[in-house]
Structures are given as structure tokens and as C-alpha cells.
Amino acid sequence: MxxxxxxxxxxxxxxxxxxxxxxxxxxxxxxxxxxxxxxxxxxxxxxxxxxxxxxxxxxxxxxxxxxxxxxxxxxxxxxxxxxxxxxxxxxxxxxxxxxxxxxxxxxxxxxxxxxxxxxxxxxxxxxxxxxxxxxxxxxxxxxxxxxxxxxxxxxxxxxxxxxFVDNAGKNINAYQEMEMTLYFTDQTGSKLVPETREVYYSSNEPVEKAVVEELIQGPSEEGHYPVFSTDTQVLSVISQAGICYVNFDDSVQNSILSISEEIPIYAIVNSLAETCNTKKVQFSIDGESDTVFRNSMDLSVQYTRNQDLISS
Incomplete structure (x- = not known):
């Protein structure tokens, strides 16, 4: 009734x-x-x-x-x-x-x-x-x-x-400063190395998006190497209840970097976990998660922090 x-x-x-x-x-x-x-x-x-x-x-x-x-x-x-x-x-x-x-x-x-x-x-x-x-x-x-x-x-x-992370109530064009721990790769392309930097980011965007964009810009320390090509495009980054959804366009598949296939994925996951306390990350390409990144990384699953890939 x-x-x-x-x-x-x-x-x-x-x-x-x-x-x-x-x-x-x-x-x-x-x-x-x-x-x-x-x-x-x-x-x-x-x-x-x-x-x-x-x-x-x-x-x-x-x-x-x-x-x-x-x-x-x-x-x-x-x-x-x-x-x-x-x-x-x-x-x-x-x-x-x-x-x-x-x-x-x-x-x-x-x-x-x-x-x-x-x-x-x-x-x-x-x-x-x-x-x-x-x-x-x-x-x-x-x-x-x-x-x-x-x-x-x-x-x-x-x-x-x-x-939900949406920076509610911030002033348009306002910026915030925060310390980010970002993971790039070493010379072998098979391990992650941390890099800490102070970043000013637009408070109109989620901090998670700023983290991903900083990763695409590449490392600044000697002995650290990029995990994405600089022309990689991020369509959206959304955070909900500890899960971050990262959506790239298909340019992410065009990387010619000589690094292990899991390194770009876990560079994002570990960076978000370290900087934003993100628990899981779900990736998609052009809004589709029923696909693979490069040849082996299944995007239909959610990824969690991988400590084993961090260089000791």
C-alpha cells in the first residue's frame, strides 16, 4: 500500500x-x-x-x-x-x-x-x-x-x-597547497620510487585529480623516470567512499615507455593511497572498464596499494 x-x-x-x-x-x-x-x-x-x-x-x-x-x-x-x-x-x-x-x-x-x-x-x-x-x-x-x-x-x-570529494564551497580559481607523495619508476622500469613535492592545485578540482595530473607531468628528482607519456589525457577523476575512479582517454594506451605494464597502474594507486588515503582505484578508458591496459592489466577489477613494487 x-x-x-x-x-x-x-x-x-x-x-x-x-x-x-x-x-x-x-x-x-x-x-x-x-x-x-x-x-x-x-x-x-x-x-x-x-x-x-x-x-x-x-x-x-x-x-x-x-x-x-x-x-x-x-x-x-x-x-x-x-x-x-x-x-x-x-x-x-x-x-x-x-x-x-x-x-x-x-x-x-x-x-x-x-x-x-x-x-x-x-x-x-x-x-x-x-x-x-x-x-x-x-x-x-x-x-x-x-x-x-x-x-x-x-x-x-x-x-x-x-x-564524495568535490571541494564544496571553495572559491572559483582558488588554489591550495599540499604535500604529495608521488610514485615514479626507477631506471629498470620495474620498481616504484617515491618522490615528495609541494603542489599548488586548483580547489575547483578533487585533489585526487591533481595527484594523477602531477604523475603525468613526470618526476623532478634525478634517478626517477616517468610512468606516463606527457600527452596522456585524463577525462575524469571521481572519489566515492574510499574508491577513486580514474577515467583516461585512449591516449593512455599509446605510451612507448619501456617499463613494466603494472608500473603505471600502481604508480597511481600507491600515490593516491599515500596522499589521499584512497583504499581502492577503479580505472577506465573512455568510460569503459571492461578492457585491459596495454596487454595484461585488467581494468574491470579494483586495485589496492602494492608495497612489493616499491624499491627498497
């Missing part, structure tokens, strides 16, 4: 929200600060590689009414033609349950039929959307009634805004 009632409420709100003038302004720069008492609708940009948003004012006054309203809004065409709905075509929020400030959202099965990087952005946008409702602290996702899992088959669990 609760499921039927929820569906009827959502359908009613979809009709009522059509043409509603509740959106205020649009942006695609720095994420709004969670400390600012405003509400936002979150979307993807046209390239589907970052989150954008518009300011919004709820029509419903209470928690459950706002949950239903936000669900309905996930199917409404964005007012800005540059924006794309978080949920892909054919995917919807089928049902919800709110208990002890934990909101469970059940997504339809088609959610799984999209690139991993888009999934993460979609989940991140949905978490930010619903976590701003008073009375909702955590969001738990299911797909057709089953727990949402990561690419290794592990249940994702309940998420909060803190599960």
Missing part, C-alpha cells in the same frame, strides 16, 4: 511541477557549500563528466513531501538546455522508504546499463539532492530491490555528502 501511495504521490507531483517556475539560477563551477541554506537541483553537463546545478525552492513544507517532490523532479526536463538529467533515459526511482533519517531509493534495473563513471556522478548528484532535505541524513540505494553494488560486487551502503 505504501509503495502504491508513493507512486501516486510522485505521479501527482510530476503533473503539478510541469512548468513550475521554482528554479532560480544555474551554475557549473564550484559545488554549492552545504553550509549555505539553499536548495539545489543537480544535473549532469552535456558531456556527462561533471555535475551542474540550479537553485530551487520546494513547494512541499515537510520532509516526506519534499522527498516525493525531489523524486518527481528527477524526471523533469531541465530548464537549461546545457543540462542533462542525472538518471539516464528509461531509469526512474521506483520506490522510497524513509526510516530513522535514512532514505532508501530503489532504482529501476536499467541503472546498471551505463558507464561506471556516469553511475558515480549520478549517485553523487542524487545524494546531494536528497541529503539537503531536513530529516534525511543518509541515502541508501537499491536496484530493483537489491543492494546497489560497486564494480567488484560489494554493497555500496548508505552514503552522505562526505562520501
Amino acid at each position: 505504501k509503495k502504491l501511495l508513493s507512486c501516486l504521490m510522485i505521479l501527482s507531483l510530476i503533473a503539478g511541477l510541469a512548468g513550475c517556475g521554482s528554479t532560480v539560477s544555474s551554475s557549473s563551477g564550484v559545488q554549492p557549500s552545504a553550509s549555505v541554506q539553499k536548495t539545489y537541483l543537480y544535473y549532469l553537463n552535456q558531456e556527462e563528466d561533471r555535475i551542474s546545478w540550479v537553485e530551487y525552492h520546494f513547494n512541499e513544507p515537510d520532509t516526506e513531501g519534499q522527498v516525493v517532490e525531489m523524486i518527481a523532479l528527477q524526471t523533469q526536463k531541465p530548464g537549461n538546455k546545457e543540462d542533462v538529467l542525472l538518471l539516464p533515459d528509461g531509469v526512474k526511482i521506483q520506490n522510497y522508504k524513509l526510516s530513522d533519517q535514512v532514505l532508501t531509493l530503489d532504482l529501476s534495473a536499467g541503472f546498471q546499463n551505463q558507464a561506471q563513471t556516469r553511475k558515480v556522478l549520478c549517485i553523487g548528484g542524487l545524494v546531494r539532492s536528497f541529503a539537503q532535505i531536513d530529516g534525511v541524513d543518509k541515502i541508501l540505494f537499491t536496484v530493483d530491490g537489491k543492494d546497489l553494488t560497486d564494480s567488484s560486487g560489494n554493497a555500496v551502503g548508505a552514503l552522505t555528502n562526505d562520501s
